[in-house]
Amino acid sequence: MRELTDSYRVHFGLVLVLCGVDLLCMASTWLPGEGIVPKRLVVGLFVSSFPVFAVALIRSFTSGAAAQLMGRGNADRLFRYALLLPPTLKLAYAFIICLAVLGFATGAGTAEDAQADASGYYYTYWDKTAHPQHSARVELTESEYYEALKSQLRIFCAAPAMVHALGSFFVLASASAAAGRTLTAPECSYGSAERPRWS
Structure with a gap:
């Protein structure tokens, strides 16, 4: 994706790595036994989602992506932009969303504040x-x-995973908008996607 240059590439990579760690921590709560991920790691990931997402959101406003994709009458543009993402990214986002929803669904019923x-x-x-x-x-x-603890941690991992995924999408959209003041679909490493221009 050629639009991801310099700080955008670093930011995008960082957010996806954090999202991946979130998902790994969440997946570990489904393993049998008493082992659980350290609470400090989960809390650190949860807290990190706020500044990382805030920076991504600010970038979307300063680059012009927010004006083109969000707000009244722009839902179709947001949908079309998401459809034109590279297939690998679409699959990755679908996987993240499905896994996070599963984490919420399996953790919500048994997540008592166990002590x-x-x-x-x-x-x-x-x-x-x-x-x-x-x-x-x-x-x-x-x-x-231990099951109650795992359910608690599952929810605290699923939430930042979703936030980090959304943040990575904003970074990608911001990079596309910054590449040219009119938002375009990101280019794939193996070729160029269709690049519609929305005024």
Whole structure:
């Protein structure tokens, strides 16, 4: 993709690498056993998604991509631009979206705030049916505790994966817009895609 030059190439590569690490961490939560990815890594990836996405969004506004692809009446342009991405990128984005949705779906139902202390494994919730209302404790077995932790981490990995994927799309669109003030489809390394120009 020839549009990805200099800082755009670095930014695009960085965002995709972070997205890949997100997906690997999320996939590890489906493995059997008690092993889980370090919480610090997951938190670091989650926090990193905000500045990386913010920079990508700012670039889309400064390059003119946002004006051409977002806002009223531009949904068709955004759709057409996405369709003209190289096949490899389209497959990669589809894979990321499907895997992240699967992560949300399998993690949402069992992602209690599991905790462990000297008394055992448990999670707490606010019991609104009691009078007076109070915090209630639910005991967990060791296997339930680790499953709850994995579900929690799965969601915290799926969310930044989606954000990083969207950020990479904005970087790509920004690079295309910066290459010429009229947005074009990105060129593939093996040849040029059809390059429609939208005024």
